[in-house]
Amino acid sequence: MIPLRAKPDRTEVSIKPTTPSSIASRLTGLKWSRIGTELDAHGYANIGPILTRLECETLVTDYDTDNVFRSRIIMSRHGFGQGEYKYYGYPLPSTVSTLRLSLFPPLAEIANRWESMLGRLPRFPSDHASYLATCHAAGQIRPTPLLLRYGTGDYNCLHQDLYGDLHFPLQAAFLLSQPGQDFTGGEFVLTEQRPRRQFRAEVVPLQQGEAIIFAVNHRPVVGTRSVYHVAMRHGVSQVRTGHRHTLGLIFHDAK
Numbered sequence: 543m544i545p546l547r548a549k550p551d552r553t554e555v556s557i558k559p560t561t562p563s564s565i566a567s568r569l570t571g572l573k574w575s576r577i578g579t580e581l582d583a584h585g586y587a588n589i590g591p592i593l594t595r596l597e598c599e600t601l602v603t604d605y606d607t608d609n610v611f612r613s614r615i616i617m618s619r620h621g622f623g624q625g626e627y628k629y630y631g632y633p634l635p636s637t638v639s640t641l642r643l644s645l646f647p648p649l650a651e652i653a654n655r656w657e658s659m660l661g662r663l664p665r666f667p668s669d670h671a672s673y674l675a676t677c678h679a680a681g682q683i684r685p686t687p688l689l690l691r692y693g694t695g696d697y698n699c700l701h702q703d704l705y706g707d708l709h710f711p712l713q714a715a716f717l718l719s720q721p722g723q724d725f726t727g728g729e730f731v732l733t734e735q736r737p738r739r740q741f742r743a744e745v746v747p748l749q750q751g752e753a754i755i756f757a758v759n760h761r762p763v764v765g766t767r768s769v770y771h772v773a774m775r776h777g778v779s780q781v782r783t784g785h786r787h788t789l790g791l792i793f794h795d796a797k
């Protein structure tokens with residue numbers, strides 16, 4: 543007699559080691575309407591974990607690779623803070639390029655809504671290539687994505703990443719290091735100043751692989767009589783111990 547074999551358990555056979563979805567689909571799968579609402583309310587939004595630990599570590603390792611970057615900035619030499627960063631050169635590494643390309647369309651929609659709140663016509667195209675063509679025609683041709691490295695005692699002064707007349711109003715920063723393990727301190731800080739008011743500061747907790755989207759220089763706020771601009775700046779508080787790395791994505795290029 544042929545022994546009866548148990549039918550394979552469907553649930554068991556269907557379990558495969560999951561490969562992370564593509565970076566592009568992780569971004570398009572986000573709840574962009576909720577992110578838009580948060581950006582409207584606060585001028586920033588933590589969009590949650592995007593990069594895997596391995597992807598973060600690979601980007602960090604790139605820091606010491608020649609020919610990936612176009613320049614290295616020692617922050618203390620310019621009064622920017624303490625620490626250093628490097629601007630990527632073109633062609634961007636594929637992870638950086640995919641993040642920049644895939645984040646742009648939903649952010650352009652939010653940026654255009656902000657324009658209309660201020661009574662202006664939408665002016666951002668839905669694809670990054672078209673927007674970059676406008677920057678390049680205006681002489682802003684140098685890539686702005688950057689990798690930042692902070693050691694113990696380092697910090698980043700409050701600033702705005704403007705690199706010419708043209709600027710896209712939203713940018714992103716990805717935390718590549720593990721807080722509590724790789725570093726302590728080093729918090730992402732945002733400030734805003736409403737007309738005739740004092741500065742207000744916000745510290746935004748981030749985990750490794752998470753990204754924050756935030757306003758580059760100002761955001762529209764609906765007042766009782768009109769919509770007005772609130773100026774925003776960002777920076778990083780002092781790293782108390784260890785090393786902290788970030789990937790910064792700015793959507794306009796530089797002069």
Ligand SMILES: O=C(O)CCC(=O)C(=O)O
Nearest residue numbers: 690715730778788790791
């Ligand atoms: O290191 C950070 O978290 C801030 C980086 C930054 O200033 C930027 O991405 O523009």
Ligand SMILES: [Fe+2]
Nearest residue numbers: 701703776790
């Ligand atoms: Fe910045």
